[in-house]
Amino acid sequence: MMSHTGHQMDGMVSASGLKDLDEASGAEFDRLFLQYMIAHHEGAIAMAQDPLVNGDDAELNALLKAIVTAQTAEIDQMNKMLQQLQ
Template structure:
C-alpha cells in the first residue's frame, strides 16, 4: 500500500491516516483460557477491518484498492466464522 501511495500520489505530504478506528487488539487478563480471550479480542478486530474495507469499496478510486477490500472482507469474514465456531465448540457449556 505504501508503494501504491507513492506511485499514485507522489506529491502528497504525509498524513495522520484515516479517521477510522478498529477495536483494540488487547487480550485481556482473566480467568478464562487464553485461547478464548484471544478469540474474543480478534473477532471485533476483524469486524473493524471489514468495516474499513467496506468503506474502501464505496470510496476508493483505484480498482486495486477495491480488489484488496473485497479480499479483506472475504478473508476476515471467514476467519470470524471460524473463530465463532471454535468458541462454540471449545467453550460452550
C-alpha cells in the same frame, strides 16, 4: 492505532484488554483471544468497506474485497471455535 478520522480504530484491543489477555491462561485465554480477534477482524472489515464506497482504484477495491472475504471466513471459523469453548 488511529483511523483516518483520528479516532481509535474499531477492533483494537485496549490496554486493559491486553492486560486481561496477558493474565489469562488456558481456556480463559483462548476465549479472550478469540473474542478480541473477532472484534479486530470486524474492525478490519468495516475499515475495508469504507474505501469500497469512496475509492476509485480498481486494484485497491479488489484487494479490499478479498480482505472482507477472507476475514469474514476467519470470523466464522473463530466463532465455531469459540462455541466449542463455551
